[in-house]
Amino acid sequence: MAQLSVPTVDYTQYSNRQLVAVPLALLAVALLVIGGWYLFTGAPANLGLEFVGGSEIRIDDPGGNAAQQIETAFSAEPSSVRQIAADGTYILTFSEGAVETPDGSNQLSVLEQQAEAAGFSIQASSSVSPSFGANTQTIALGGVLVAFLGMSVLVFVMFRSIAPSIAVIASAFSDVMLPLAMMNLLGINLSLGTVAALLMLIGYSVDSDILLNNSILRESGDFYESTSRAMRTGVTMTLTSIAAMAVMTVAAYLFGIQIMTAIGIVLVVGLLADLMNTYLLNVSLLRWYVNRGVKA
Secondary structure (H helix, E strand, C coil), X not given: CCCCCCCCCCHHHCCHHHHHHHHHHHHHHHHHHHHHHHHHHCCCCCECHHHHCXXXXXXXXXXXXXXXXXXXXXXXXXXXXXXECCCCEEEEEEECCCCCCCCCCCHHHHHHHHHHHCCCCEEEEEEECHHHHHHHHHHHHHHHHHHHHHHHHHHHHHHCCHHHHHHHHHHHHHHHHHHHHHHHHHCCCECHHHHHHHHHHHHHHHHHHHHHHHHHHCCXXXXXXXXXXXXXXXXXXXXXXXXXXXXXXXXXXXXXXXXXXXXHHHHHHHHHHHHHHHHHHHHHHHHHHHHCCCCC
């Protein structure tokens, strides 16, 4: 069986400033994208139906010019139209308040009536109230904050030092911000699925960073030997995960499973960011810490 060979990096050729330049530059760009998105939309990313409320209808393929038929069938333009190639259906989502509703009726019932009047066959329909979406948004944000807090406490307890903890936190923060910015650029909504992917990235980041920190700060060998030892395991582990997520993403895209495609893209981008942050940003901070500010 072929084995993955991880090349040895000669870190002595690079200063700490050179190592952190690329990770910090990309993090700055990501924060600008997220900050700009927040200024224009009031949210750090496009929020999915679960967070803002709205209605969703799944219909059979109407045939012919499906896009035009869908556009003319409803009194409001759908927030998104997704075709599921596997079973030939379309999923239409409408933001809350997009459709005018007569007294005594709700938005979902009006949309169902319009779909039936257009001759569409409805497979399923559902709605999420804005208040429930706001609660879900709060819970999701709380989950991310708890994950970061738990990670910080764990790292500090393990190494009993601020510097290694900051290195792990900085790396994990960047691992989340970079794919979040990429989601905005690619038009991927922040949903329960993508939030779960971001939480998974925190776990991946902590795993690879603790492996590196433990090898350098607790095991025998000089700094560069310990870093090389950690890379052989950590890079192999991360590249294997990237390959698995890439295959999942392609398969989900081909079968029209949008949520799995979005999760796969988030994970692939986040894991690539984790490679960079762990072996550039984290290594530079740890080298500074081990040398206590002595220029490398």
